Amino acid sequence: MEKLNLLVLSDDLDLRIEIKNLVADEDFAISGYSGFTAEGKTKTVNKYPEIVLCAIRGDVPDTVFSFVQDLLTVARGMIAILANDKINVELVNKAAQYGIRKVLPIDGIGQEEFSQSIKTVYELERQRVLDTNEGKKVRCKAIGFFGGKGGTGKTTLATGVAAQLARAGKRVMLLDLDLQFGDVLMALDLDTKNSIVDLVQDRGGITIENINGFSVEHSTGMSVLCAPKSSEYADFVTAEHVEKIIDIMRPYYEYIIIDLPSSFNDTTITACENCEEIFLIYNNEMLSLNNAKVCYTILDQLHQREKIRIVINKAEKSLVKSEDFEEMFQMPVFATVPADYSAALLSINKGQAITVAQPKSTAAKEIARMAEKIISIHTGIEPVKDKPEKKKLFFKKS
Ligand SMILES: Nc1ncnc2c1ncn2[C@@H]1O[C@H](COP(=O)(O)OP(=O)(O)OP(=O)(O)O)[C@@H](O)[C@H]1O
Numbered sequence: 001m002e003k004l005n006l007l008v009l010s011d012d013l014d015l016r017i018e019i020k021n022l023v024a025d026e027d028f029a030i031s032g033y034s035g036f037t038a039e040g041k042t043k044t045v046n047k048y049p050e051i052v053l054c055a056i057r058g059d060v061p062d063t064v065f066s067f068v069q070d071l072l073t074v075a076r077g078m079i080a081i082l083a084n085d086k087i088n089v090e091l092v093n094k095a096a097q098y099g100i101r102k103v104l105p106i107d108g109i110g111q112e113e114f115s116q117s118i119k120t121v122y123e124l125e126r127q128r129v130l131d132t133n134e135g136k137k138v139r140c141k142a143i144g145f146f147g148g149k150g151g152t153g154k155t156t157l158a159t160g161v162a163a164q165l166a167r168a169g170k171r172v173m174l175l176d177l178d179l180q181f182g183d184v185l186m187a188l189d190l191d192t193k194n195s196i197v198d199l200v201q202d203r204g205g206i207t208i209e210n211i212n213g214f215s216v217e218h219s220t221g222m223s224v225l226c227a228p229k230s231s232e233y234a235d236f237v238t239a240e241h242v243e244k245i246i247d248i249m250r251p252y253y254e255y256i257i258i259d260l261p262s263s264f265n266d267t268t269i270t271a272c273e274n275c276e277e278i279f280l281i282y283n284n285e286m287l288s289l290n291n292a293k294v295c296y297t298i299l300d301q302l303h304q305r306e307k308i309r310i311v312i313n314k315a316e317k318s319l320v321k322s323e324d325f326e327e328m329f330q331m332p333v334f335a336t337v338p339a340d341y342s343a344a345l346l347s348i349n350k351g352q353a354i355t356v357a358q359p360k361s362t363a364a365k366e367i368a369r370m371a372e373k374i375i376s377i378h379t380g381i382e383p384v385k386d387k388p389e390k391k392k393l394f395f396k397k398s
């Protein structure tokens, strides 16, 4: 094991010596000592140790917590540990809130146990980073499923695509931001009482630990953060919450799939602004076409036009063709999912994503292809081509 650089922060000179003795281990190299001062901050940032060990006897003042928090924002990846002689639950919780990974006792602990505890924290943190996008060197893509018209299939497609991405081994978070009438919980028959409201109201704040705690794992492996069960809780979730949740999730997921309502409001707009792509889900009929025009104009005014991808769902023989959408948006339609009422009904009744409940249905196959296309664009790797469909979609102009 390479030596771990450790910097000791303490205003108490005697305590610095005590700490030095406690970490007298061949795996550590003490890179310096300083106090909770401007000099201490500069020293830490310049030396950029793997671990900063803050030692204090007695009550830990709030200024120390904010000092550590500041340090961690400039020295990302550094681990902060607190050594104290008055450890209690409140202190441990508060320390966690400020990003301190462990609180160790100063008294009644041997040198070996003290050093080993630090090494364990370091090893766990290293493993955690390896599991994130940062460690795997992949970027996260957030995709919103939107459209200003109800019932076009936003939830069906968001759940179907998310399930397919997860089945392809991707780390996926499905976020239900239809805060008033979100039905992902029912659509996937999920067993949880927790929702996004519990997350934003938790005293621990919006942290990745709380996001994990309040989301539920689906059988495909994806995580799902549900909308509140009752619409009166919708207002508890603000645009700021939405931005923070997406931001905090990013390092941990390759795809954040967001199911949105069919209306513009603060949270929807913020979600769109924080997505890389906005899939507008429409049906090939006149009202959809009309609504798409309005939606396009609003998203354009919000400077979100570049993110728009058009998806036609429940495609059927109709006077309105996908070409009409292409002409209106001046871009090719991203995917066309045929109408398949029996598969859609079975999926709802089983409480499974359509790609799981009815994988062989025409709609599910197209949704699976959509997921492949998303991965291919994101990774730059061409999907494996399967046999071409014999049947042409009859509503497309030949
Ligand atoms: N390709 C399809 N073929 C047939 N029926 C479909 C298809 N896609 C979705 N449906 C059905 O259309 C209905 C509405 O779908 P869904 O709930 O996904 O729409 P939505 O846009 O999320 O609605 P809302 O605006 O209420 O959130 C559901 O009954 C669903 O099973």
Ligand SMILES: [Mg+2]
Residues within 6 Å of the ligand: 154, 155, 156, 178, 183, 259, 260
């Ligand atoms: Mg919906």
